[in-house]
Amino acid sequence: MSRRALYQFGYRRTRDQDSAEPARHRVAVVGAGPVGLALAVDLAQRGVEVVLLDDADRIGEGSRGLCYAKRTLEILDRLGVAQACLDKGVVWKLGKVFQGEDLIYAFDLLPEPGHCMPAFVNLQQYYLEHALVERVSALPGIDLRWRNRVTGLDNRPDGVVLEVETPDGPYALRADWVVAADGARSTLRDLAGLDFVGEVFEDRFLIADVTMEIDFPPERRFWFDPPFHAGRSALLHKQPDGMWRVDLQLGPQADPEAEKRPERVIPRIEAMIGHDRFSVDWVSVYSFQCRRIARFVHGRLIFAGDAAHQVSPFGARGANSGIQDAENLAWKLARVLEGTSPASLIDSYDRERSAAADENIGHSTRSTDFIAPRSAQEVRFRDAALALARSTEFGRRMVNSGRLSLPSVYDSPLSTPDAPDDDWQGGCPPGASLPDAPVRGPDGGATWLLRLVGGEETLITFGDPGFDPPDGVRVLRVGPDVVDREGLVATRLGARPGAAILVRPDQHVAARWMRPARDAVARASRRLRGHGEVA
Amino acid sequence: MTPPGLDTACRLADPDAAYRLLVEAHRGLSDEDSARLNTRLVLILANQVGDPGVLREALALARQAGSAPSVHPSR
The missing domain is CATH 3.40.30.120 (Glutaredoxin)
Known part of the structure; x- marks a missing residue:
């Protein structure tokens, strides 16, 4: 799907293209999305030079990754871009779940003060990418190459050779380590011949960026069976620039091409907001899968973000978990490259982030079971939970419109277990991310x-x-x-x-x-x- | 700690995991087989509850919750 360009960058020829032998680099990162950019910035801040390759030369429209969680913002703060995200983004912490016209329950994600970062910021992915690209250009050590498309790969015991296609023709480069952050349709994953397996969901969803004036607070609203979209689910989220994210369940029979046409989209949104004073900036119809590759580390070739694992959008676990992959990997790669840690340290990335991916896939799958039931019996379970949620706490806890991303607690060989006679009452156990204060x-x-x-x-x-x-x-x-x-x-x-x-x-x-x-x-x-x- | 009678606070440490267990148990069953499975499960859980007073309260809650507007099945 081609998207209108919001930020345009230029292709530049590099010395590598005139080299007789493939030029050697320490790290090549493939894919300048949020994950690849965050990894490059983290590595550069740790003194590691990086070549960052991307097949495009622009950042396109479409909000895509929208909700950035507190832990991700804490990472982005360390990478020097959180303030830009906070300045531009919409801070929210209140979520409301409706059935029909009735509010079933509301949740407050961060009732606790004393944190630098908010629970969530909503920000179109293009703004995050742009902030990261700006940061990349301000840092020494990152060679960002637009319109460099990887077409071949040779994964050797001591490094990886990449064949790269450019407007000036092909060239090859060699890197001691290659990180594939090239997204759910990862070229590198295909070139490496890795299976991307998991659960496929048949339901289709309409996603749209809508600019409008509307008197809604900055909160996440989720409806089961709303009056404006009977029998299905709907989600409304505020974005910067007077833009709103609309997500409507269409069912498995929906025709993706037909549903993207204005004559289909506009009446649906009119029904939702009750007037026609809006413009549709971007629209897409998607279905989704929850899947991963079996191992994230293949010798000197490492997978991160959507290239390694993919989840449904319910729960904001895509970009958030990808950026957490990047932070887990960056310091390990830096230590291995400077020779202060053995290469086996990278195996802990596979172990820790595989477990995190399984956790995310588990949450995402359960949310999807609830939001898009597959049989009459699953509809009954879902309706029963919604009905009981009106009068009981246990019912409310069963209603699942997406469990929002929290950092994983690593069960890791890098952790030292608590001493048996240390009597910790709560606190922050080994493997957990440090709380702010x-x-x-x-x-x-x-x-x-x-x-x-x-x-x-x-x-x-x-x-x-x-x-x-x-x-x-x-x-x-x-x-x-x-x-x-x-x-x-x-x-x-x-x-x-x-x-x-x-x-x-x-x-x-x-x-x-x-x-x-x-x-x-x-x-x-x-x-x-x-x-x-x-x- | 638990009050006498039916406890409607959440007693499951991980309600999502319990929900998933139920959904998975029904995957691939016909509607009739699902109903049979649920019926057996109700009898098993009623025995586990073990208290006719609690069972009566649970039945009353189930009836009352059923009077709320229902969601139309999406297919």
Whole structure:
């Protein structure tokens, strides 16, 4: 499907195209979507030079990935683009579920204050991509090549050779590592001959970007069987620029070409909003699949984002999980390339992000079962849950209009389990992503915990640990260096004075101790860097 | 902690997983076979509840919830 260009970039010839032998690079990332761009920025911030190839030369219309979750915004903050997203995006946290004309229930995604980032920001994917492209051009070390289409690949034990087609003809390049972030229809996945398997859903959905004046608050509205679209589901989400995302279930029999025509689309939207003062900016009809490749790492070829796993749009798990793939991979790849971690560290990317993909596919599949029931009996189950939701809590908890993306807790060989005699009450266990909290930094300025931690391996201690940290571990002492402004660091980490939390470069917790000792911290640090025993 | 009688708070740690179990159990069944499976399941769960008072309350809730407007099947 061709989309109107919103941002146009230029193809430029590179030296590689005049090289007799394939030029050698450390990392080539294929696909300049949100995942490839985020990975390139993260690698560049870690001092790794990247070649980033994309077959197009523009960012096209169509909002596509729309809801960016808190954890993703925290990652984007570390990558230097969160502020642009917050400035442009629509912050929302309230969701409402209707049946017919009746409100069944409402949910508040972030009732808790004391986080730098909101629960969700709605932003057309093109704005995120544009912010990332701007960031790419401001950073040294990223060679972004538009209209460079990969047509062949040779996956060797010590690197990957890519055949690339350009307006000036073909050339080849060699990279020690190649990351395929080239989307659900990944060319690299096809070239590598990998099966992309899972569940296929027959229902078709109409998705449209509609610009209109309407007096609706910035909240997610989901209808089962609304009066304007009887017997099916509908979703309305606010976007920047007075634009709205409309998503209407059409059923399995819908003809995708016919349904995209204005004479079909416009009456549906008129019925939904009750007037005709709107314009349709973009429309598409989709069906979806929940599927993944069996392994995300194939020697020196790594898959990330939709190229590795695909979910339904219900739950905002596509772009969010892809960006979380990128952050999981970037620091590991940087360490392996600088020779400070063994190549086997990359296997933990496969393990951690495969489990995350399974979790996302599970949630997405269950939401889809609920939203698009496949048999008379499934319709009855769905209707029963909706009916019971009006009067019972358990019924409300069964109503599933999409479970919105939360970061995975990694069950990982990089984690050091809690010591048996450490009596943690809640807090943040190994494998979980570090919660944010308001703090005052070493310079006395008000800031946030995650900003202080950044992308470095960090030992957060409550008070002075009484020992020098192991090599390469930065220490943040709550008390001496960091002021826990509202006591939320200690509360959210479940930490008492003397405790210590070891945080990975992707802000996930690797280990924690109530009474840390230097050798235990050193062991956990070696383990998170891939030098430990492999489970 | 649990009040006597029918508990309508959510008792399932993962309601989505339980819902999926039910849906999966019916995949591929004819409508008649689905109804039979559900009926056997009701008897099994009634026995598990074990308390005729709770069962009566559950029946009353099921009847009352059934009087809410129903969603038309999408096919």
